[in-house]
Amino acid sequence: MRLEPREHTxxxxxxxxxxxxxxxxxxxxxxxxxxxxxxxxxxYALLFKGAFGSRFALTETLARATPxxxxxxxxxxxxxxxxWNIGAEGQLYCGALATTWLGTGMLEAHPAVLIPALFxxxxxxxGIALLVPVFLKVRLRVDEVVTTLLLNFVILLLxxxxxxxxxxxxxxxxxxQAAPIIDEGVLPRLVxxxxxxxxxxxxxxxxxxxxxxxxxxxxxxxxxxxxxxPEAAAFAGIGVGATVLRVALIxxxxxxxxxxxxxxxxxxxxxxxxxxxxxxxxxxxxxxAALHPLGVVLSAVFLAGIxxxxxxxxxxxxxxxxxxxxxxxxSVLSVLVSLMLVQFKVRLR
Amino acid sequence: xxxxxxxxxxxRASRAGAPVLEVRGVSKRFGALLANDDIxxxxxxxxxxxxxxxxxxGKTTLMNILFGHYQADAGSVRVDGQxxxxxxxxxxxxxxxxxVHQHFTLADNLTVLDNVALGSQxxxxxxxRHREARQRLLSLATEFRLAVDPERLVxxxxxxxxxxxxxxxxxxxxxxxxxxxxxxxxxxxxxxxHLFRTLRALVQRGLSVVFISHKMHEILSVSDRVAVxxxxxxxxxxxxxxxxxxxxxxxxxxxxVTRPTVSHLEPGKPVIALEGVGVDTGxxxxxxxxxxxxxxxREIVGIAGVAGNGQGTLARxxxxxxxxxxxxxxxxxxxxxxxxxxxxxxxxxxxxxxxRHAAGIFPEMSVWENLLNEELRRAPLWRAGHxxxxxxxxxxxxxxxxxxxxxxxxxxxxARxxxxGNxxxxxxxxxxxxxxxxxxxxxxxxxxxxxxxxxVHERLLAAKSRGAGVLLMSEDLDExxxxxxxxxxxxxxxxxxxxxVAKVTARDLGLMMSGDLDHVPGAVPA
Numbered sequence: 001m002r003l004e005p006r007e008h009t010x011x012x013x014x015x016x017x018x019x020x021x022x023x024x025x026x027x028x029x030x031x032x033x034x035x036x037x038x039x040x041x042x043x044y045a046l047l048f049k050g051a052f053g054s055r056f057a058l059t060e061t062l063a064r065a066t067p068x069x070x071x072x073x074x075x076x077x078x079x080x081x082x083x084w085n086i087g088a089e090g091q092l093y094c095g096a097l098a099t100t101w102l103g104t105g106m107l108e109a110h111p112a113v114l115i116p117a118l119f120x121x122x123x124x125x126x127g128i129a130l131l132v133p134v135f136l137k138v139r140l141r142v143d144e145v146v147t148t149l150l151l152n153f154v155i156l157l158l159x160x161x162x163x164x165x166x167x168x169x170x171x172x173x174x175x176x177q178a179a180p181i182i183d184e185g186v187l188p189r190l191v192x193x194x195x196x197x198x199x200x201x202x203x204x205x206x207x208x209x210x211x212x213x214x215x216x217x218x219x220x221x222x223x224x225x226x227x228x229x230p231e232a233a234a235f236a237g238i239g240v241g242a243t244v245l246r247v248a249l250i251x252x253x254x255x256x257x258x259x260x261x262x263x264x265x266x267x268x269x270x271x272x273x274x275x276x277x278x279x280x281x282x283x284x285x286x287x288x289a290a291l292h293p294l295g296v297v298l299s300a301v302f303l304a305g306i307x308x309x310x311x312x313x314x315x316x317x318x319x320x321x322x323x324x325x326x327x328x329x330x331s332v333l334s335v336l337v338s339l340m341l342v343q344f345k346v347r348l349r
Numbered sequence: 350x351x352x353x354x355x356x357x358x359x360x361r362a363s364r365a366g367a368p369v370l371e372v373r374g375v376s377k378r379f380g381a382l383l384a385n386d387d388i389x390x391x392x393x394x395x396x397x398x399x400x401x402x403x404x405x406x407g408k409t410t411l412m413n414i415l416f417g418h419y420q421a422d423a424g425s426v427r428v429d430g431q432x433x434x435x436x437x438x439x440x441x442x443x444x445x446x447x448x449v450h451q452h453f454t455l456a457d458n459l460t461v462l463d464n465v466a467l468g469s470q471x472x473x474x475x476x477x478r479h480r481e482a483r484q485r486l487l488s489l490a491t492e493f494r495l496a497v498d499p500e501r502l503v504x505x506x507x508x509x510x511x512x513x514x515x516x517x518x519x520x521x522x523x524x525x526x527x528x529x530x531x532x533x534x535x536x537x538x539x540x541x542x543h544l545f546r547t548l549r550a551l552v553q554r555g556l557s558v559v560f561i562s563h564k565m566h567e568i569l570s571v572s573d574r575v576a577v578x579x580x581x582x583x584x585x586x587x588x589x590x591x592x593x594x595x596x597x598x599x600x601x602x603x604x605x606v607t608r609p610t611v612s613h614l615e616p617g618k619p620v621i622a623l624e625g626v627g628v629d630t631g632x633x634x635x636x637x638x639x640x641x642x643x644x645x646x647r648e649i650v651g652i653a654g655v656a657g658n659g660q661g662t663l664a665r666x667x668x669x670x671x672x673x674x675x676x677x678x679x680x681x682x683x684x685x686x687x688x689x690x691x692x693x694x695x696x697x698x699x700x701x702x703x704x705r706h707a708a709g710i711f712p713e714m715s716v717w718e719n720l721l722n723e724e725l726r727r728a729p730l731w732r733a734g735h736x737x738x739x740x741x742x743x744x745x746x747x748x749x750x751x752x753x754x755x756x757x758x759x760x761x762x763x764a765r766x767x768x769x770g771n772x773x774x775x776x777x778x779x780x781x782x783x784x785x786x787x788x789x790x791x792x793x794x795x796x797x798x799x800x801x802x803x804x805v806h807e808r809l810l811a812a813k814s815r816g817a818g819v820l821l822m823s824e825d826l827d828e829x830x831x832x833x834x835x836x837x838x839x840x841x842x843x844x845x846x847x848x849x850v851a852k853v854t855a856r857d858l859g860l861m862m863s864g865d866l867d868h869v870p871g872a873v874p875a
Contacts, residue, residue: 004379004380005766008758008762216736216737216739217735217736217737218725218726218731218734218735218736218737219735221718221721221725221737222725224711224714225711225714225722228711228712228713228714229707229710229711229712231707231708232702232707232708232709232710232711232722233711233722234670234690235668235670235690235700235702235708235709236690236722236723236725237669237689237690237691237694237723237725238722238725
């Protein structure tokens with residue numbers, strides 16, 4: 001067997017390859033379902049029903065997808081420039097910190113003012129969290145994978161200190177959590193009696209904005225150029241350091257906004273378990289979408305559906321909800337393989 | 350095939366003894382590309398066989414098959430009449446094949462002796478064979494007059510010395526067939542002469558040499574026979590004594606080569622000038638010291654020199670990527686104060702980078718997007734300086750693709766899929782269409798085939814007659830001597846005065862390249 005690069009990739013292949021990859025991953029994980037002793041079709045039907053099968057399921061899935069869209073975009077835009085931001089989790093918490101700081105009474109204003117202000121503050125906080133890694137990378141060539149990853153733990157410890165100490169809500173009956181966001185700052189619900197909130201709209205608009213930026217603006221050209229060949233970019237007169245900084249601010253800002261949606265939209269207050277790893281899952285979302293901003297929306301909904309559906313399935317049949325992690329991991333791997341197959345032809349000899 | 354000089358029977362009959370290496374009907378296909386098409390070659394003891402061909406003619410593929418890096422689809426290789434096991438590098442080494450690569454495969458942090466002995470001794474052994482190895486190395490070095498100090502670190506050696514170590518390494522392992530891949534690319538003419546003497550000494554002792562090159566004059570001076578490859582096929586095999594430069598060039602390219610006509614024009618005012626310029630480099634690149642030179646309108650000035658003597662730093666300076674630490678840079682008599690690629694491009698500098706892949710293209714971006722890299726924020730391609738006008742950009746690209754004859758299936762194709770020649774045309778198109786006043790051409794024809802070379806040279810000459818000044822950096826003295834009006838030699842970050850090309854020879858330049866920058870053309874060195 002050998003691989004040959006393709007001169008042209010037909011459009012149908014680009015579209016169907018990731019779908020086929022997802023199908024393959026479901027096929028692979030079905031062996032685990034069988035191993036658990038449950039019928040595959042029933043299990044997957046339950047999973048699908050739990051994710052998309054009812055109004056409640058659908059709103060839950062979309063609510064879960066909201067932060068994943070934003071962290072997925074954060075990873076996608078950074079990875080396009082080959083800036084390996086693994087710190088979306090920390091930046092998400094920075095956004096959450098800013099929301100809590102501003103939204104628990106610091107600024108009392110009409111929702112039309114307060115809610116945009118929360119998003120701006122959250123985005124700024126997420127972006128600022130990346131300033132040190134960018135400085136270290138551009139000036140001292142320190143690997144950003146290490147700095148952004150380790151900064152996650154620093155930020156989590158800071159959150160831990162704040163919710164256990166100075167920011168601890170006296171009304172919380174001793175639970176380590178901060179004071180709730182004031183009513184004017186809570187994101188409005190999109191659907192009555194559901195947890196689906198305005199954050200989804202913000203996420204989809206952000207995806208559109210990132211897509212338009214990458215495709216139609218000088219910044220987008222520069223981001224792609226720096227990602228593909230920094231030496232050629234510098235030779236052409238593109239400021240490589242400035243572009244990396246710009247990408248970092250956009251990426252950190254998007255992740256920070258995920259913190260805003262979770263605190264002001266879903267939970268209402270800051271806790272240490274605000275995010276079950278949305279920052280890291282964002283990387284999987286971006287990979288599944290082949291770093292395409294609009295694809296990120298679809299893959300975030302897919303991932304959220306798997307998690308929500310697996311929860312629901314595990315309550316009905318004897319399969320632990322960890323199956324969701326296996327499905328997601330399998331999907332990422334098979335999508336990576338499918339992307340290679342999009343670029344190369346396989347020939348058997 | 351119109352070649353009738355090939356496979357002359359008497360050329361073979363004149364060889365003494367049984368062949369040491371026989372390649373029989375070797376074919377190798379990569380996808381649609383037939384890299385080697387039924388190639389048969391024979392190498393006799395005591396001869397230098399030159400393998401001539403353009404880039405992509407299949408020379409490297411054939412050598413990789415010999416060394417077991419690739420397996421041939423068909424055909425066989427025999428050494429001393431014994432079939433060589435396909436796909437095993439070890440078998441090739443054991444059979445007595447030795448390779449000297451264009452890019453050396455030495456460990457910088459080890460001594461000469463360790464490099465030579467590396468891999469030729471058992472991994473686990475009770476006693477070190479250091480002393481034996483040293484003895485053997487020294488006797489080989491004396492026998493073939495390849496003077497090296499076994500205890501020196503490879504990192505401290507010059508390029509010529511490193512090549513000697515590579516040859517010694519092959520001999521140490523008992524090689525009797527030595528294959529050299531473009532061995533003179535990094536050498537001065539004098540170092541090349543030394544290498545050729547070594548090769549003659551080797552074949553006099555019954556060894557055989559395969560010499561891969563595309564430089565005609567070297568092949569004519571060092572080889573006994575020439576085998577010419579074109580597009581994967583062996584198109585000719587001739588005795589060196591019975592051929593000449595033009596015949597070989599025609600065999601290699603497949604048609605008579607027309608060289609662009611060079612006419613001397615009256616140069617105008619200086620476009621760009623360096624006055625006592627020094628450049629400090631922090632990253633280990635050669636610094637420039639007190640460089641003074643000028644490029645005038647309607648002339649091509651060549652920069653000759655062994656690679657790594659400051660040409661790269663000079664190119665960075667003239668591209669706007671480095672700034673002088675002393676001295677001044679003048680643009681049409683006016684001091685340049687702002688150093689950035691954007692300012693240089695805006696003034697009218699066209700820059701052709703040394704390495705197309707590394708500094709020239711964004712591989713996954715389309716051809717049309719790659720034509721925009723110096724146009725960012727410029728109206729009318731960008732609206733309000735930020736939003737792309739895709740229609741205008743594609744129209745712009747369509748015009749350039751047509752004018753510069755860039756062959757691509759579509760302008761949406763990824764730039765990495767372009768062939769070397771077309772990639773270079775893309776690089777030329779995006780800087781030359783603006784009719785620049787000054788062109789910095791750094792190794793503009795490296796790795797191109799004859800057709801593309803002629804295209805690049807014609808464009809540079811056309812720019813010159815239009816009134817532009819051109820600075821041509823090249824490692825190929827032939828290119829400089831045929832194309833340039835004046836030539837400057839660089840050595841250790843210093844530049845010689847500019848000499849009229851009509852009054853210098855390759856020999857003069859060679860002496861200057863090895864350090865005698867004040868050499869007077871024609872003078873015999875003391």
